[in-house]
Amino acid sequence: MSLELTDITLTYADGETRLTALDRVSLQIPKGTLTAVVGPSGSGKSSLLAVAATLITPDAGTVTIDGTPTTGLSRGELTELRRHRIGIVFQQPNLLPSLTAAEQLQVMARIDGRSARRARGRALELLDAVGLADRAHRRPHQLSGGQRQRVNIARALMNDPTVLLVDEPTSALDHERGAAVIELITRLTHQRATATVLVTHDSTHLTAADRTAEVHDGRLRRPAPAG
Amino acid sequence: MFVAWRDLRFAKGRFALMGTVIVLITLLVGLLSGLTAGLGRQNVSAITGLPADRIAFQAPTGGQALSYSDSTVTARQWRQWAEAPGVERAEPLGITTTRATAGARSTAVSAFGVEPGSSLAPDGGRIDARSAVLSTTAADELGLVTGGALNLAGHRLTVAAVRGDASFSHTPVVWTSLDTWRRVAPPTDRSDGPTATVIALRTTSGAGTTETDRRTGTRTVTTGDSLSAIGSYTSENGSLQLMRGFLFAISALVIGAFFTVWTIQRGGDVAVLKALGASTASLLRDALGQAVVLLVGGTLAGSGIAAAVGVLVTGSDVPFLLSPGTVLLPAAVMVLLGTLGAGLSIRRITSVDPLTALGSAR
Numbered sequence: 132m133s134l135e136l137t138d139i140t141l142t143y144a145d146g147e148t149r150l151t152a153l154d155r156v157s158l159q160i161p162k163g164t165l166t167a168v169v170g171p172s173g174s175g176k177s178s179l180l181a182v183a184a185t186l187i188t189p190d191a192g193t194v195t196i197d198g199t200p201t202t203g204l205s206r207g208e209l210t211e212l213r214r215h216r217i218g219i220v221f222q223q224p225n226l227l228p229s230l231t232a233a234e235q236l237q238v239m240a241r242i243d244g245r246s247a248r249r250a251r252g253r254a255l256e257l258l259d260a261v262g263l264a265d266r267a268h269r270r271p272h273q274l275s276g277g278q279r280q281r282v283n284i285a286r287a288l289m290n291d292p293t294v295l296l297v298d299e300p301t302s303a304l305d306h307e308r309g310a311a312v313i314e315l316i317t318r319l320t321h322q323r324a325t326a327t328v329l330v331t332h333d334s335t336h337l338t339a340a341d342r343t344a345e346v347h348d349g350r351l352r353r354p355a356p357a358g
Numbered sequence: 359m360f361v362a363w364r365d366l367r368f369a370k371g372r373f374a375l376m377g378t379v380i381v382l383i384t385l386l387v388g389l390l391s392g393l394t395a396g397l398g399r400q401n402v403s404a405i406t407g408l409p410a411d412r413i414a415f416q417a418p419t420g421g422q423a424l425s426y427s428d429s430t431v432t433a434r435q436w437r438q439w440a441e442a443p444g445v446e447r448a449e450p451l452g453i454t455t456t457r458a459t460a461g462a463r464s465t466a467v468s469a470f471g472v473e474p475g476s477s478l479a480p481d482g483g484r485i486d487a488r489s490a491v492l493s494t495t496a497a498d499e500l501g502l503v504t505g506g507a508l509n510l511a512g513h514r515l516t517v518a519a520v521r522g523d524a525s526f527s528h529t530p531v532v533w534t535s536l537d538t539w540r541r542v543a544p545p546t547d548r549s550d551g552p553t554a555t556v557i558a559l560r561t562t563s564g565a566g567t568t569e570t571d572r573r574t575g576t577r578t579v580t581t582g583d584s585l586s587a588i589g590s591y592t593s594e595n596g597s598l599q600l601m602r603g604f605l606f607a608i609s610a611l612v613i614g615a616f617f618t619v620w621t622i623q624r625g626g627d628v629a630v631l632k633a634l635g636a637s638t639a640s641l642l643r644d645a646l647g648q649a650v651v652l653l654v655g656g657t658l659a660g661s662g663i664a665a666a667v668g669v670l671v672t673g674s675d676v677p678f679l680l681s682p683g684t685v686l687l688p689a690a691v692m693v694l695l696g697t698l699g700a701g702l703s704i705r706r707i708t709s710v711d712p713l714t715a716l717g718s719a720r
Contacts, residue, residue, distance in 0.1 A: 177716060186633060186713045207637065214635025225630045225715055227361060229368030234360075241360040242636045270368075286634075298716055 132195070133293045133326030134160040134183060139192035141178055141349075152178040153189065154349040160326040162293065165317055167329045167340035175349040176330045177298065183328060184219055184296050185209045197293040214243055218287030218325070220297040220316070224279035226271040232258060232282045233267040239289035250289075257285040261315060277308035284315060288323060295325040301333060313339050361631070362648035365624075376616045377656045383609045384660025384692050385667075387602060391684040392668050394598040396677035397528075401591040404470060404493075404524035404531045405584060409477050410449075410558035412567065413584040414439055414576040424577060424587040426453055430553050435574045442570040444562045449476050450554030452539035455529055456511040460500040467496050468526040469510060471539020471554065478558055479533035480521035487537050489518035496530035510534065511542040527590050556584075602688070606695050614699030617649055621704050625714075632712035641707050649700030653693050661689040 141153040152175050160166050170176050181187040182194060185201050194201045197216050201209060213219075226235050233254045240250030258267050261281040271279055280300055287295060297316055301309030313329075317339045320327040329340060337343050345352040366373050405413075415429040422428070431450065439448040452471030457464060476482040481491050490510065492502060497520040500508055506517045510532060524531040534542070536554060559578065561567070567578040579587075586592050621628075628641055668680035 181713055181716055184633070184716070186716065210632070210635055210637055213633070217635075219633055219716075221630070221633075221715060225626070227364075227627050227630070229361065229364040234364065238360055238631075239634065242631065242634060242640070247360050290635075 132159045133162040133197050134158075134328065135193070135195040136179070136183060137193045137195070139179075139182055139189045139194070141175075141182060141187065141189045151349050153182065155192070156346075156349070156351045157192075158344060158351060160294070160328060162326050163321055163324040164341040165320045165327045165329055165339065166342045166344060167331055167337050168344045168346060169331060169334065169337065170346035172332065174346045176332075176346050178349075179346060180296050180298050180328065180330050183294070184217060185213055215290060216293050218290070218292035218295045220280075220284050220287045220295065220300050222299040222302055224271070224276075224283040226279055226282055226286075228271055231268050231270055232263060232274065232278075235271075235282050236286050236289045239286060243290060254285075254289065257288055258282070260319070261285045276303055277312065280304060280308075280312050281315065284312070284319065288319060288325075291323075292325060295320065295327040297327060297329045299330055299332065301331070301336070306335075309333070310335075359644055359647045361627075362644045362651070366648060366651065372620070373652060376613075377652055377659075379612060379616075380609070380653060380656025380692075380696070381660040381663070383605060383612070384657045384689060385663050387605050387609070387688045387692060388661050388664025388685055389667060389678075390598065390602050390605065391688045392664065392678040392680055393676075394595065394602065395679035395681065395684045397598070398591065398595055399679055400525045400528045400677050401588060401594065402526070402585050404468065404526040405581060405588070407522065407524055408451075408558055408581060410447075410560050410581055412559040412561055412578050412580055413587075414448075414557040414559060414567075414571070414574075414578045415584075415587065417571070417575050417577045424579065424584070425589065426555060426584075426587050427589065429555050429587075431555070431557055431576065432553055435576055436554070436557050438574045439557050439559060439570060439576070442567075444566060445559055445570075446562060447477070447560040449473060449478050449558050450536060451478055451556050451558050452536055452543060452553070453526065453555040454539065454543040455527065456542050458496065458500060458508050458510050458532060460502050460506065460508040463500050465496070465499040466529045467510075467532045468529045469539055469542050470524075470526070470531050470533050471536040471543070472533060474535050480524075481519040482533070484518035485533055485535050486518075487535050488514075488516055489535075490515040490538070491519045491521055491533040492517055493522050493524045493530045493532070494520055495523055495525060496532050499530065508532075510538070513538060513541055527588055606688075606691055609692055610695040610699035612699075613649070613653065613696040614703045616703075617645070617700040618703035618706070621645065621706055625706075625710050628707055628710045629712050629715040632710060633715040638708050642704060645704040645707060646697070646701060649704070650693070650697055653696040653700070657689045657692045657696075660692075661685050 136158045139153050139156045142149040142151050168176050182189050236254035237247040237250050241247045258264055263281050300312050313336045415424045416431050436450045454469050456469050458467045472478045474486050502517050504517050508515055571578050665685050668678050671678045
């Protein structure tokens with residue numbers, strides 16, 4: 132398994148009481164598969180993604196990324212794990228305004244201490260893979276919403292992650308562009324053999340997933356093959 | 359610096375505005391430093407240029423501070439100092455401010471009285487009861503050259519030489535004999551022999567001045583410390599240094615404020631970079647590097663303009679001293695304090711939570 136969540140429990144402080152965001156959630160995502168996590172607002176989908184991204188440490192349970200348990204890792208080690216093994220596609224593209232599309236990807240190499248110039252070839256290759264080869268020199272404000280989201284996806288793949296975490300990627304897009312983005316994520320998951328978790332509230336995307344998992348009140352209801 | 363360089367290019371307007379502020383503050387600091395040093399030189403160059411390492415003053419009474427204008431030493435004190443252990447040379451020096459005239463020209467000068475042949479004055483061997491050595495500024499202001507004649511407080515003297523550019527308390531120096539100085543200087547109530555203002559000492563490293571001071575009724579300080587005994591220098595230099603210090607503090611605060619706002623503005627970008635795996639240390643290095651680039655660029659430009667102004671006014675009536683100490687040193691302090699201000703403001707990068715990059719919070 133590339134991503135394993137085992138008996139994850141996560142609680143938040145809410146005044147003098149604690150709210151349970153995730154209640155003994157277990158989920159295994161094999162490489163080369165897309166698992167859609169669905170559920171209503173506040174059900175715990177985003178918390179599940181944040182735990183899988185190592186951005187939140189759960190109260191109990193274990194997160195294993197590509198065979199490495201994250202329990203007990205220092206903040207620096209978690210950052211390094213995120214850098215090398217995890218790709219995150221944000222809900223909003225979250226592109227840096229001063230960088231061109233190609234540089235949005237090259238910055239991932241710099242974060243990893245590698246030469247941005249040498250990484251340019253791979254950045255252009257990935258932009259080509261998401262259909263933006265001719266937009267490499269455009270800055271975010273010169274791209275459409277759908278194009279920005281494609282750059283967001285390409286950036287997540289820049290460091291060859293084994294786990295791809297996708298957070299509501301179509302929430303700011305119309306249906307047609309949203310469907311194209313989901314199709315792109317599905318194709319890249321299979322091509323690049325990533326263990327992909329797609330958090331979405333849009334049930335029309337479920338057909339693209341290999342499996343679906345439904346979250347309700349912090350509990351995983353139905354990890355099952357997609358319809 | 360990958361993102362930092364691109365931010366500098368992308369947000370040109372903001373950084374240009376801040377850069378201009380740094381240029382203007384550096385220019386102001388540079389001009390003030392040159393002016394402070396220039397005015398200081400006009401005040402003290404005659405003292406700092408003396409071939410002496412210590413100055414013996416009449417010991418002040420009643421808790422008063424040392425003062426070149428109040429000190430009077432006697433021939434007996436001078437002889438005692440000349441014979442003191444560790445003293446290589448002790449020479450009396452009389453100082454008074456008076457008026458010199460030459461033809462229709464007249465100017466205030468500081469008359470420095472020395473023993474004929476004294477090493478304290480440039481070309482001291484040409485000084486006698488009827489001759490004086492003029493600093494170039496005194497000669498220029500009086501329109502005199504070697505061989506000319508001047509009237510010093512009613513005493514006619516011949517210009518034996520024009521040497522150096524010594525000035526004291528903003529007046530050019532006229533080097534006279536001690537006898538001439540005694541006639542020019544206001545009378546004192548000291549009756550025990552020929553008087554001077556201070557005794558200039560050249561001592562060896564092991565010279566113990568405390569015992570001789572106690573025995574002779576003097577107080578000895580280093581030549582550098584004696585500058586605080588020039589009243590105008592202390593107040594003038596203190597005020598200008600205070601202004602300079604405030605400018606340094608203001609620059610650090612302005613730069614700190616700018617980078618605080620800038621860091622808050624790009625907090626979302628920092629969260630994204632952290633979520634993508636950037637270490638906090640690398641983000642801090644980038645932000646500090648960006649600040650240093652801005653600071654060094656602005657400071658170099660400001661210092662360059664200040665130096666150009668200095669070159670333009672050198673030789674004019676403006677007392678401006680252009681030197682590494684008045685241009686490079688303030689620039690280095692500006693960069694140092696600015697970096698400190700920026701460093702304190704970008705600390706908040708450490709507290710940015712990468713979790714905020716997830717969800718629709720941005």
